[in-house]
Amino acid sequence: MNNVRLNFHTFAGEVKALDGVTFMVKKGEAIGLVGESGCGKSVTALAIVGLLPENAYLSDGEILFEGQNLRNISQKEMRNIRAHKIAMVFQDPTTFLNPVLTIGEQLEEVFLLTPDRLARVAAAGETFEVLRSVDEECTETDVETGHAQTSSKLSKSRLKKVARALSVDVLKQVRLADPERILRQYPHELSGGMKQRCMIAMALARNPVLFIADEITTALDVTVQAQILELLRELKHELLGSTLLITHDLGVVAELCDRVAVMYAGNIVEIAEVNELFANPLHPYTQGLMRAIPMIGRRLERLETIPGSVPDLIYPPSGCRFHPRCPFAFEKCKVEKPQLSHVRQEHNAACHLYGEKES
Amino acid sequence: MATRRSSWSALIAELKFTGHLLIQNKVVLTGTMIAAGVLVIAAIGPFIVPPSAAANIETPRRLQPPGSEHWLGTDDYGRDLFKVIILSIRLDVLAMLEIVSAGLFIGVLLGAFSGFIGGKLDEILMRITDIFFSIPALILALAVAAALGRGLNNLVLAIIVVQWPGYTRILRGQVLAEKERLYVDALRGLGIGRFRIIIRHIIPNTIYPVLVQATLDLGGVILTFAGLSFLGFGVSALTPELGRLITAGQTYIFQAPWLVAFPGLTILIMSLAFNLMGDGIRDILDPRLRR
Amino acid sequence: MLEVRGLKKWFPIGGGILSRVRGFVKAVDGVDLEIKEGETFGLVGESGSGKTTVGRCIIRLLEPTEGQIIVRGQDMAKLKGDPFRRMRRKLGIVFQDPYASLDPRQTIKSALTEPMRYHKIVASEEDALKRAKDLIRRVGLNEDHLYRFPHEFSGGQRQRIAVARALTTDPDLIILDEPTSFLDVSVQAQILNLLSDLQKELHLTYLFISHNLSVIEHMSNRVGVMYLGATMETADKEMIYHRPEHPYTHALISALPIPNPALKRHRVVLSGDIPSPINIPSGCRFRTRCPHSTSYCAEKEPPLIARHSGHMVSCHYDLKLSSPTPVTETEYKT
Secondary structure, eight states, X not given: OEEEEEEEEETTEEEEXXXXXXXXXXXXXXXXXXXXXTSSHHHHHHHHHTOOOTTEEEEEEEOEETTEETTSSOHHHHHHHHHHTEEEEXXXXXXXXXXXXXXXXXXXXXXXXXXXXXXXHHHHOSSHHHHHHHHHHOOHHHHXXXXXXXXXXXXXXXXXXXHHHHHHHHHHHTTOSSHHHHHHSXXXXXXXXXXXXXXXHHHHTTOOSEEEEXXXXXXXXXXXXXXXXXXXXXXXXXXXXXXXXXXXXXXXXXXXXXXXXXXXXXEEEEEEEHHHHHHSOOXXXXXXXXXXXXXXXXXXXXXXXXXXXXXXXXXXXXXXXXXXXXXXXXXXXXXSOOOOEEXXXXXXXXXXXXXOOOO | OOSSSOHHHHHHHHHHHHHHHHHHOHHHHHHHHHHHXXXXXXXXXXXXXXXXXXXXXXXXGTTOOSOSSSTTOBOTTSOBHHHHHHHHHHHHHHHHHHHHHXXXXXXXXXXXXXXXXXXXXXXXXXXXXXXXXXXXXXXXXXXXXXXXXXXXXXXXXXHHHHHHHHHHHHHHHHHHHHTTSHHHHXXXXXXXXXXXXXXXXXXXXXXXXXXXXHHHHHHHHHHHHHHHHHTXXXXXXXXXXXXXXXXXXXXXXXXXXXXXXXXXXXXXXXXXXXXXXXXXXXXXXXXXXXX | OEEEEEEEEEEXXXXXXXXOEEEEEEEEEEEEXXXXXXXXXXXXXXXXXXXXXXXXXXXXSSOOSEEEEEETTEEOTTOOHHHXXXXXXXXXXXXXXXXXXXXXTSOHHHHHHHHHHHTTOSSSHHHHHHHHHHHHHHTTOOGGGGGXXXXXXXXXXXXXXXXXXXXXXXXXXXXXXXXXXXSOHHHHHHHHHHHHHHHHHHTOEXXXXXXXXXXXXXXXXXXXXXXXXXXXXXXXXXXXXXSOOSHHHHHHHHHSOOSOTTOOOOOOOOXXXXXXXXXXXXXXXXXXGOTTOOHHHHHSOOOOEEEETTEEEOOSSOOOOOOSSOSSOOOOOO
């Protein structure tokens, strides 16, 4: 994402939700997007996938996915990308899953979105492994025009059978016991953890290039969260492609991510390799955040707090949006907005304390 | 949410939104303006038209068609129809307001306590309202009015009897939901008694839909009141009241059709106006209700 | 200061005039607690553990099915009327959801003075206002905030108001039911600090209910771990977090993701999901997920007994479990 500016048009005014967000997700890496509520992390994800509400508009910047600018493409192309390349999973599986359809029906629906792949899989053997190799061989044009060519050769019921076999297989991938039974069940019959696994399965079904997870462990109990984190760790490199993990929990980030980006009030204020970030947080906000989290074993009487509160994004502070709360703020901070720049190896921060060196 | 902005700017934003909705529907706007006009007439009626216009009988002038001297003609008693109608509007509007507000008062209190406290009291009250609902309102009002006998107050009472169960039901539904809300627990946790919680907290927070329903009912109540007056209940012959005027005018329907037409038209316009206003209010408040 | 003995809260399923009772949701199924004056007792558990229900039973928002709630020597569980109202004032409660716990149509001033006037704690309107001003300042807000409505405040500010409100009846014990779960990390820190400060200033006792293990560790002196309606382990904070003796506690602590990628530790991942409180497993209720369960565990429910100096455990076996938290700690430069 390059310098993305996103506003929401409301009756109360323009909410400047994203103010020049710039970051990169490399192939095969897991990057965490951390921040508190209202910082714009979910909005960033929705912007990538093109699921923003009507009153949102990108005023500037570009979102480049595999070289293509997602701002310029048509709805149809975007849908295609969502079907094949980018999968997003949300926080609350209860609202995400359709309560009147069984898990099986919903999973099959995902597979049936791409009948061309199914056709190829049908020929080669109906397992998830085969699906993956089919996808690897697949080219761009195949994805776009695939429908007409191969799917017409297979009947609907045949496609459904293939989809079903793949559904069973993908549920096994997310370590769900007795997948055939689960396919027949409705969402309300499953526990929170199982629903989350189903959601992850639905994402896996697309064999995505980019997997976006928006606070997927926040609504779960600690022990269930542990299970999901284990699962994600196992799936991370082999199956999920690149992962964009959005969360407010620094613990989750420490467990799963290779790189971390910290967001505040619509900006990325720091981005670094994970060990580096925790060892040497540079931006005052990151430092404040880490000090404010109670951690087991740290014997403190009081937690250190960041004074003040998150700013109103309709009338954001001038210059650096964090300056009213920053213990190190000086004149320049009120006037000029700091850009993300290279400070250390694999570590960029947007703060005037570190001077401006080109990254 | 930031607190730096004053609550005024938030209010202005809300008003802009509301105004936006109101202006959208021209029909509703028209209805509201007519309703407002009716209320004004009701208020100032006796000051612009002397009550004597309804009391004095001047036989030589009877049954004159609409003309320059008497804009809507004269009736059987020689009264200027226009002036009599102006005076009647006041009576009908007052009756309408009395009926609806009394119905609201009874309905809200019963619904709130019944819904909040629940148990046997609630069950019994629900069965009672069921009984009321099982009989068509107009017929029930008629029966009660007949039982109570003639007179304006008796008629008003009869219609109140029919009005309150609806409000009780609506409010009780709202209260059942509201009493599960967290702030109610907080108040109970502080040891605050149920009576106080119901009166000071539950009712103000749940009364919106009932108020909306009440404004929607205004039009219907006018019809019921005028209708039953027409049938002979309520006021006596000479008292200026729209339904009564029609009763009197029936006899002369072919000779002097204006005697029936104009009062009828007035009832229609009043009822329609309040109905439209009620619709508009409901449309505006509805999205807010869902908050 | 507070002692809970054998607390049970069962919710009937079905029942009413026409249908018979088909079963029970055993939200709380035999809980024992002891909270000393001036301390903070942390009650931890996941969903379905019954911890919130325990809090609600203590303050009598729910009527306990069974059990005793002994506040300063007096059993409150079945009290009614005036003596009950007087006891009630000694307890306060702060809820989880700051957006729902205040009447949206009530000004803050009214919200604070109402309990004072109701319980006749103050003699006049002026006294009530004075106290309200004092309380609102104590929780870190301004006097002119009194004249505003709840929706004008942020989540953190609303929780401050909720704390002020709980203090209006001058309570000795405050039940904090997940007070920071809905708040951001930085706001949470402010509220937790406020609570610590108030505890020292006003000599308060806290029952801190949460599913957040880090927060509990920071705030509590003693900790009780609940699972499926019963207490599994109760001990001093140090013991619970570094030398737990119940396998559930062990798994719970080790499940917590640590915000330090440099630390590695062995994590116990429990299999399966939390059973429903309608069908609690026979014998030890944790056995279906316990990596150490035996057939004896299915037969008999282990009682909660003290093993050594205040450390109570509900388990048949004396398992020598490893420490669930990392032994070495790296200091960050912050």
